[in-house]
Amino acid sequence: MTNKEVQKARTLGFFVQAAKSIIEEEGTSALSARKVGERAGYSYATLYNYFKDMRELIAYCVFDYLNDCYKQLLDIDTSKMSCLDAILLHTEHYFRFFAEQPHIFHAVFIEELGDYPQAMTANSPSVGLLLYEQLERCAVEHRFDNSKIDIIHQLMIASVHGKLLFLMHKRHEQSIDALVHLLKEEIQLLIQRS
Numbered sequence: 350m351t352n353k354e355v356q357k358a359r360t361l362g363f364f365v366q367a368a369k370s371i372i373e374e375e376g377t378s379a380l381s382a383r384k385v386g387e388r389a390g391y392s393y394a395t396l397y398n399y400f401k402d403m404r405e406l407i408a409y410c411v412f413d414y415l416n417d418c419y420k421q422l423l424d425i426d427t428s429k430m431s432c433l434d435a436i437l438l439h440t441e442h443y444f445r446f447f448a449e450q451p452h453i454f455h456a457v458f459i460e461e462l463g464d465y466p467q468a469m470t471a472n473s474p475s476v477g478l479l480l481y482e483q484l485e486r487c488a489v490e491h492r493f494d495n496s497k498i499d500i501i502h503q504l505m506i507a508s509v510h511g512k513l514l515f516l517m518h519k520r521h522e523q524s525i526d527a528l529v530h531l532l533k534e535e536i537q538l539l540i541q542r543s
Contacts, residue, residue, distance in 0.1 A: 363389040432487040
């Protein structure tokens with residue numbers, strides 16, 4: 350990378366971090382070019398040298414949040430766990446990551462992002478792929494037939510995100526701990542009955 354490319358990446362990062370701090374404190378509705386620029390230490394007009402609009406900036410934040418979550422899951426040592434225990438632990442951490450940070454949940458799963466740059470998705474981490482690989486490990490451990498991986502994967506994703514959505518919209522009166530417990534029971538049932 351040239352010095353100019355390094356400077357551009359650094360400045361882009363300042364804007365993303367500034368926007369993330371505003372999202373975490375106040376939500377995406379509080380974002381404005383002026384507020385982000387001020388927090389990043391630049392003129393708000395400079396922001397548009399790096400992002401075509403605020404949606405693109407939010408998309409960068411979303412991919413950064415997904416990367417944060419992915420790294421958090423990778424930091425958990427599951428090498429000595431059964432595939433089921435690893436899935437349960439990762440599911441709990443994933444659920445709590447978003448349940449305990451409702452503004453991040455809203456940015457990632459509710460906010461309209463529009464068309465985001467393809468470069469962002471090319472090397473993006475995938476929590477879904479991590480789960481899928483763990484399910485493949487369970488199939489190898491003969492917990493269920495290989496042909497059921499896709500349906501179990503989809504059911505788990507739907508259950509986790511459905512519970513998060515209901516929690517965020519206050520349609521669940523259960524606590525986060527109670528929902529995590531329920532998720533674990535559902536996953537155990539899915540894997541043991543498949």
